[in-house]
Amino acid sequence: MMRFKSAMALGAGLLLAGFAHASALEQFKSFVASTKAARGEFVQRQVKGSTEAPKVSTPASGTFVFARPGKFIWTYSKPYEQVLQADGDQLFVYDKDLNQVTVKKLGDALGSSPAAILFGSNDLEKNFTLSEGGSKDGLEWLKAVPKGKDTSFEQINIGLRNGLPEAMELKDSFGQTSVLKFSKIEKNPALSATSFKFVIPKGADVFNN
Template identity: 75%
Template sequence: MRFTMTKSLGMFMAAGLLAFSGMAQATALDQFKTFVASTKAARGEFVQTQVRKTPTSKVAAPASGTFLFARPGKFIWSYVKPYEQVLQADGDKLYIYDKDLNQVTVRKLGDALGSSPAAILFGSNDLDKNFTLSEAGTRDGIEWLKAVPKAKDSAFAQISIGLRDGQPVAMELNDAFGQASMLTFKKFEKNPPLAAQQFKFVMPKGADVFEG
């Protein structure tokens, strides 16, 4: 079964890098708020894995790809392995393209980001509106921040953001059904130059289009 995210915007993630002195001593919450305020756009690579509930639990194969985002609400989240899929938002609509099926699902972005993990990294700076944020301690040299969605109907029970030296390096996503997955980020570039039409979705030739 594909480890897909077409049912929720919750798994669309991105990360950013801050390079200034003193950040390593800051709390996870301070680091993250500074990151959000100073990072208007970013790009890099990600690896996504499911977290085993028990040593014998079956999990889907890891997924990997690239991301590009510009606040608020514009992003391109591209899976390369184990299959090709693109999730792209232009600030107004979300396009989900499955290359194997040559199928595009189009959804109104609107408030869909809401209390999803995507809102944290791709949305506006008003995190306190949709999340209750708190410190979650240190693990393996990473400072963790816990974000609990305020919306009762959120697909996620909890989102944890791991930061090191001002950079979000990981996100752990716990959904309402007890499933957990981990995203790790690398090769981050902060505030890269972007073309005006960078996030305009070009419909693939012959694709079947569905309005979600």
């Protein structure tokens, strides 16, 4: 048994070592191909202005879960409570303080959005031009530039380590960058068929866009 555990540990070590030397594109394609669903935690900050004197917002944090294609629940718990949930056809945005739900058709809009990178289909290169972004902060970075004109994001950077995404930088056309850090990622958890079904909260105002 000890010999089996040692072999398993060695195999895991070699696998991680392989990922450590793999390019960001190789790591990300491997992650996409092997991950049909995942969940984890995130911290998000907004950065405005120049690199010399940037203004950084109060961090927002929460949890996420997704299943390809196009199903996800992105939950903000601090400093405010908000849920973005997609069931594959519609996107529901729920603001708990206002008790308000906005419903949007998911459609093709997901294709060139940041959500498509983690939550969309495997055909990323259809909507994004992918290239290596170099090493920074101990991560290998992948650069994704949307091909479509119908997106407010100019560039998306993804930082990977050991075959998992640990960070994203979303740069928009207004000089603002959303910086996300991921942790406690669990690949392919058991999810039920109703995991992404949104239930309208009692008494909530509903707006359809």
